[in-house]
Amino acid sequence: MKAVHFGAGNIGRGFIGHMLSASDYEVCFVARNPKKISMLQERQEYPITLANRDQDTTIVNNVTAINVSEQNLVAEEIASADLITTAVGVSALGDIAEPIAKGIQLRMKNNNQAPLHIIACENAIGGSTRLKKRIYPFLDEQTRKKAERYVSFPNAAVDRIVPAQNHKDPLQVTVEPFYEWVVHRPALLDGFKKIDGVHYVDSLEPYIERKMFTVNTGHCVAAYFGYLEGFKTIRQVMSNSTLRAKVRHVMEETGQMLIQKHGFNAQKHNKYIDTILERFANPNLTDQVTRVGRSPLRKLSPHDRLVRPAMQASEFGIEIPHLTSAMAAAMLFNDKRDEEAMKLQHMIREDGVSAFIRERMGIPDEHPVHQNVIARYQELRGRKESTILT
Template structure:
């Protein structure tokens, strides 16, 4: 079995590529970094290390790589592949749509009717569906019609913390022991070979929202609060009892919404929250606050990890004082190395706070959450959190 995976970064190598290789797939990474591409071609293996006391290391083998710019070679790989996966970041899905489309065209032209599944392993709701919408405009009507019969785009939820890192071996990756990869089973075509360790479910939304609005929400909240308080790493944030409690409170507010919406068991969900908090505090991982906080405009958009759970909780009548504080903290993120952060600060200065909340976050001026965010923003801006922590 052959898999083509777009993205040879830490998530691609340390999570998706590892799981595919462990399920006896030959993995061809499609990447941009010439050095990593060359090393993967030469070695056809790389090490991953678990962030535990033992520092357990596994060798991932049966891998190679090609450059995304070699579109004909990429298309040929896709034409004969059994599976395509991505871990490029949701904002980059448009960049890989045309190469995938060219591969689909070659595949359909050659009458390869073996089932092909394309799974976007991104931090986004409906990532594979988004990718499909990007790919199909590059296909002619006849090819699209054939693709509808033989190609499927199952949505997925993925969860593993893999921070930015540097090793003597550029291919080595350190990952946390915990991982979760959930795939929507009804979208699978006959003949699909299941990936070892993947959880296949009939209803994906509860799993996606549980992960997005617990792990992703909690992680970025820790980063935004930590930035205001002057911390450099997520581990430092989680070592501060006041900040850790604030992160927990946010996750409990999103949890109340998830329990109401999806019927999760409250005790089990609380244990899930505690597990996530423990993962954030892993002493064997060093994750930079600025990395986790980056791209605040995306994270404050209407359908992402802060605004969406806040608005859904509000609809259920759930109080969200900590979640509105978290949104305010995100709006104060002003790292000069982050292009989105600088753009956000410019918009707030030029258009005003209320306009930003309405136009960028999608929260109407008359909505109660709108004013709550303004109030918390003004409180945090005045205190810079150092006094607000108490």
Template sequence: MKAVHFGAGNIGRGFIGHMLSASDYEVCFVARNPKKIAMLQKRQEYPITLANAEQDTTIVNNVTAIHVGEQDRVAEEIASADLITTAVGVSALEDIAEPIAKGIYLRMKNNNSAPLHIIACENAIGGSTRLKKRVYPFLDEATREKAERYISFPNAAVDRIVPVQDHKDPLQVTVEPFYEWVVHRPAMLEGFKEIEGVHYVDSLEPYIERKMFTVNTGHCVAAYFGYLEGFKTIRQVMSHAPLRAKVRNVMEETGAMLIAKHGFNPQKHRKYIDTILERFANPNLTDQVTRVGRSPLRKLSPYDRLVRPAMQASEFGIEIPHLTSAMAAAMLFDHEQDEEAMKLQHMIREDGVSAFIRERMGIPDEHPVHQHAVARYEELKGRQESTILT
């Protein structure tokens, strides 16, 4: 079996590539970094290390790589592949749409009727559906009609913390022991080969929202609260009892919404929150607050990890004082090396925080979440300015 995976970063190598190799797939990474591509081509293997006390190391083999710019070669790989996966970041899906389309065109031209699944393993709801919407405009109508019979884009939820790291071996990657990869089974075509370790489910939305609004929400909340207090790493934030309690409070508010919406067992969900907090506190992982908090405009967008659960909680009549405080903390994220953070601060300076919440976060002025977020922002900003003055 052959898999083509777009993205040879830490998630691509440390999570998706590892799992595919363990399921006896030959993995061809489609990447941009010439040094990593050359090393993967030469070695055809790389080590991953678990962030546990033993530092267990596994060798991932049967891998190679090609450059995303070599579109003819990429198309040939896709034309004969059994599976396509991505881990490039949601914003980069549009950059790989055309190479994927060329591969689909060649595959259909060659009359390859074997089922092909294209799974976007991104931190987003409906990532594969988004990718399909970007790929299909590059195909003519006849190819699209044919592809509909043999190609599917199942949505997925993925979860594994892989921080930025620096090793002597550029291919080595350290990952946390925990992982979860959930795929929407009804979108799988007949005759597919299950990937070892993947959980196939009939209804994906509960798993996606549980992950997005617990793990992703909690992680960025820890970063934004920690940033305001001057902490450098997530581990430091988790070691500070008052901040850890703040993060838990936010996760319990999103949890109340998830329980109300999806019918999760309250006791099991509390244990899930406990597990996530322990993952954040892993003493063998060092994750920078500025990395986890980066791209605040995206994280504050209407359908992402802060606004979306807040608005849904409001619909269920759930009070969210801690989540609105976290949203305010995100609006105060002013890391100078983060382009989005600087743009965010400029918007608020120019138009005011209320306009930002209305226009960029999509929350109307009269909505209680809007009003509470403004109040929390002014409160935190005042406290921040008072600290600076003293």
């Protein structure tokens, strides 16, 4: 079986590529970095190391790579592949849509009727559906009709912490021991070869929202609270009892919403929160606060990890003082190396806090969450300015 994976970054190599190789897929990475591409072609293997006490290392083999710019080669790989996966970031899905479309076109032209599954392994709700919407405009009507029969886009939820890192070996990657990959089973076509370690479910939304609004929410909240206090790493944040408690309170508020909406067992969900907090505090992982907090405009958008659970919690009548405080902390994220952070601060200076909440976060002026975020923002900004003056 052959898989084509877009993105040879740390997640691509340390999580998706590893799992595919372990399930006896030959993996062809489609990437941009010439050095990594050359090394993958030459070695056809790379090491991954677990961030545990023993630093256990595994060799991932049966891999190669090609450059995304070589669209004819990419198309040929897709035309004969059994599976396509991605780990490029939601914002980059549009960049890979045309190469994938060319591959589908060649596949249909060659009359390859074997099932092809395209799974976007991104931090987003409905990532594969988003990718499909990007790909289909590049296909003619006849190819689209044919593809509907033989190509499927199962949505997925993925979870593994892989921080930025540097090794002597550019292909080596360190990952946390924990992982979760959940795939929507009803979208699978006959003949799909299951991937070892993947959890297949009939209803995906509960798993996506549990992960997004617990792991992703909690992780960025730790970064934003930590940034305001001058901490450099997530591990430092989690070592501070006050900040760790704040992060937990946010996750408990989103948890109340998830429990009411999806019927999760409250005791089990609290244990899930405990597990996530321990993962953030892993002494063998060093993750920078600025990396985890980067792209605050995206993270403050209406359908992402802060605003969406806040608005849903409000609909259930759940009080969210800690989540609104976290949203305000995100609005104060001011890392000068982050283009989005600079844009965010410019917007607030030019148009004001209320306009930003209304227009960028999609929360109407009259909504109680809008007013609460303003109050928390003013409170946190005043405290920050007071600390600077002192």
